[in-house]
Amino acid sequence: MAIFLSENDVKQVLTVDMAMAGVESAHRDLALGQALDTPRQRSRLPQTVLHILQGALPAQGVIGYKAYTSNRSGNRFLVHLFDAGSGELKAVIEADYLGMMRTGAASGVAARWLARPDATVAGVFGSGWQAEGHVRAICAALPLELVKVWARDADKLRDFCARLSEQTGRRVVPAADAEDAVREADLLGTVTTAAKPLFDGDWLQPGTHINAAGSNALIRQELSEAAIRRCGLITVDAVPTALAEAGDLLPLLEKGRLQARQLVELGEIIVGRHPGRSDAEQISLFESQGMAIQDLAVAVRVLAAASEQGLGREIPMQ
Structure with a gap:
């Protein structure tokens, strides 16, 4: 069953050291040919822009994307994490704090x-x-x-x-x-x-x-x-x-x-x-x-830490 993690869940488990370990692993995997990353793509409307970063870390077992919208009312960030082998959804993670920490x-x-x-x-x-x-x-x-x-x-x-x-x-x-x-x-x-x-x-x-x-x-x-x-x-x-x-x-x-x-x-x-x-x-x-692979690598670690602490809630999927 896929898990949803809120901003509060992420804040409870994500540390600077965890974020740095994730980011460094993403860059290492990319250099070793064990990652795929697609440059940011944007869809623009007069009032709202949708930004999507997508990639894969097969050595870490995941593929996925971060999508966020920017608007005068604010920005909204979500990371979608899928299993690289089965393609099944693993988690949807609110990612404002996650994105700040990985940047x-x-x-x-x-x-x-x-x-x-x-x-x-x-x-x-x-x-x-x-x-x-x-x-x-x-x-x-x-x-x-x-x-x-x-x-x-x-x-x-x-x-x-x-x-x-x-x-x-x-x-x-x-x-x-x-x-x-x-x-x-x-x-x-x-x-x-x-x-x-x-x-x-x-x-x-x-x-x-x-x-x-x-x-x-x-x-x-x-x-x-x-x-x-x-x-x-x-x-x-x-x-x-x-x-x-x-x-x-x-x-x-x-x-x-x-x-x-x-x-x-x-x-x-x-x-x-x-x-x-x-x-x-x-x-x-x-x-x-x-x-994207920076976000995915940090998200993998956040999901593991949150699961150990019993945080998040299941997403009903058919």
């Missing part, structure tokens, strides 16, 4: 593999829902001592920093301005819906790793050309997805200033097929667009 987990996994292991200072742009998962994951991945956050709404920013300081046990503080967030950062994260670059590329110090998590559409751009051209290593979750919707990279690709062959998939580094960071001075970049 942050992707940045955490990238930071673990690409940032300098002695990184102690992070700068983050954004204080919204997705930024919460980002800060939690990078604090789990690295021995950070200080996270400086920059956002436009001062009151919201103060509340965000206080909450994340308590959740992570690290100093999470408001940055004085955008430059303050960047100048001394060993690790930089952008988690916004910005349409224009957030900072001057000259502010980046040697050895910085950047996680760019907000530019997942053509109309969004968080990084300038100057910032990207300073990066000696540009990684993506999947090349086809990046070529379809990485708003930061597409202008350079169109101008011929960046070639698709220069993009390295994160999984290639995880399995040792690509060396990753070359030295302590190199500036590296991870462009995160989001993949």
